[in-house]
Amino acid sequence: MEIKVGTVVLSTAGHDKGGVFAVIGFTDGDIALIADGKRRKLEKPKKKKLKHLKPLGILEQNIPTQTNRQLKKALMEFNARGGHGR
Template sequence: MDENTLLGKVVNSKAGRDMHKKFIVVGILNSEYVYISDGDLRKIEKPKKKKVKHLNFTDTVAEEIKDSILSKKEVTNSKIKIFLQSADIRKEV
């Protein structure tokens, strides 16, 4: 699993209390865990650590957010929230 392909990806949670919610991958811990944020309940300052196997990955990538993370720029919660609300998110086939 390549870090650059996961970062910024929009995911759907398929297990846990946050089931069926949309998040953006904001960090990668290792091959099993990623950090996700929705800008609302899970803020960028305190992202949720989640197992990759509990996530459905979509084809949608938040390029602006991904670029900000990679260039160590600040990512705001409102940017994440707005992206998740406005994005046309499709499931991976």
């Protein structure tokens, strides 16, 4: 699965290892910007190399994710659907 904006990913390395995040953007080359709305807010996303991320699925298109609360809710619903991949 290709990692793009809106992809739900599992962090496989670092302090946030095991955390579930959404990709909200990209910087140069192989660096993704990830956030979960709780520990990593949309205002200050984590920079993470793509090789340290495992794609789990895609957030539903009809779920708004413009605020931290909406993003957190969307990730909880993703996990509730069984999309956590663990």
